[in-house]
Amino acid sequence: MRTQVGIIGAGPAGLLLSHLLHLRGISSVVLEKRSRDYVERRVRAGVLEQGTVDALVEAGVGERMLREGLPHHGIELRYGGAGHRIPFEKLVPGRSITVYGQQEVVKDLIAARLAAGGDVRFEVEDVAVHGLEPGSDTGPYVTFGGERLDCDVIAGCDGFHGVSRPSIPEGVLSVFEREYPFAWLGILANVTPSSEELIYTRTERGFALHSMRSPTVSRFYLQVPADTSVDDWPDERIWDELKARLESVPGFTLTTGEITEKGVTPMRSFVVEPMQYGRLYLAGDAAHIVPPTGAKGLNLAVADVRVLTEALEAYFSDGSTALLDGYSEACLKRVWRAQHFSWWMTTLLHTFEEDDAYGRRLQLSYLDYVTSSEAAATTLAENYVGLPYGR
Incomplete structure (x- = not known):
């Protein structure tokens, strides 16, 4: 088999990336080791930033979210026997959050990909990444269940415990973490x-x-x-x-x-730098983890995917590698801001x-x-x- 982008992981990052690429005429195959039922029931984050809401709407997968999600215009900090509201509508006019479960986002994305004829494969076994070394004779490819998927680019969207990040040679990545x-x-x-x-x-x-x-x-x-x-x-x-x-x-x-x-x-707080090696690009939890206090995990994954989509569109349209080469640097600016905010909220309240x-x-x-x-x-x-x- 051959595709332009091989995507490992059918969580929000991998599915949204596949859909955004489809909208731009770029082919992809999504490989997921879990069953469809499992990923659609897996309860995770539930707070969507304004930018995440906008991204889902722009991608044409936000209809149910807008209908069933719960917009919030503030949060309460409670301590010392009193509650104190942080009013978003006053402090950051026009921006809010929406409470909508990650599993619901995944359901919407799977439905959209399948309706568009997307190639999303569940319960694949023995996924492995190959051909990442610069100058490789074969180019990047993925093997799974006795099959081989050749591609121009691989996106590692398979989470903290996935196979993508460990496929990068030892010593390439710098790891920053705190438990x-x-x-x-x-x-x-x-x-x-x-x-x-x-x-x-x-x-x-x-x-x-x-x-x-x-x-x-x-x-x-x-x-x-x-x-x-x-x-x-x-x-x-x-x-x-x-x-x-x-x-x-x-x-x-x-x-x-x-x-x-x-x-x-x-x-846990966790970041690897850089978020890329050869033609492998890490997105979401494969590259960074934040404590959930700041509600940033899913939102960072969506931000990564937006940057990667823009870079891949430039690459496949005119061969430009400038945005792909700068992918990690562009993502890490937001990642480290979110890391600090999540650490700050955690140390402030625990x-x-x-x-x-x-x-x-x-x-x-x-x-x-x-x-x-x-x-x-x-x-x-x-x-x-x-x-x-x-x-």
Whole structure:
């Protein structure tokens, strides 16, 4: 087989890249080791930046998102027995976020690719990348399940644990990472959200987040020890702890109900540089991971894909390699801004060592500053809704 772009991974990055290339007349094949059912049910991020919403609409896959997604024009920071709203409509006019689950984005993209006759293959085995070395006689190609896919370019969109990044020779990449001494216990519950907007809560018991997926489904997170097992958290204990952390404001009552899903997410910051080698280009979690506090993972993947699409369009239209050569540098500017924002939100709202009284006073001081200074609140809002493209 032959195609112009071989794409490894059928998550949001790989599927959106394939669709954007299709709209520009560029062929691709998407290879995914998981089943279609698995990737369409895999619960991940749910907060879409303004730029991500715009990108999906421009690609013609935003109709259901606009109909069913939940636009939000602010978030609440809750600490010290009071809630403080960060009003996006005042601080960053015309920009907001939309709550719409990553699995829903994936469903929309798969439907669009298949409707357009796209070649998306699920449950492929033994995927391997070859021919990346500069000057290779064969050029880049991918093998899988006894087959071979020759291509001009390979896009590694297969996540942190995928095969793309390890295919780059040792010593080429610089790795920057940080692991946090806690994790998030996340749940989905069939309950009406107790708030119209997301609530980020800092307490002496630890961090908690109240989010939602629809008018009838809520999403919650609890800061827990890094070695936590889901088995340690029966439903009753989860609700008790969520109440203890969220019901810290007079008049607020948390609605409880059936929990349909539980999972523990480790907290990690990770970046590799450069995000390319030969004709292999990494996008999304294959190149960078952020702690979920800043809601940047999916949005960074979409940003990578936008840059890569523009570069590939130039390459296949007139042979220009300038944008492809500058792909990593262009992406990393936004990646590192998002890394800092996610680290900052994480350190601002989570409880660290029990005896770190100094650190806790610093947290409270900065929370007071963010919630009382329009300039500080604007910085948070601008980063949260996503910086405009080109900056």
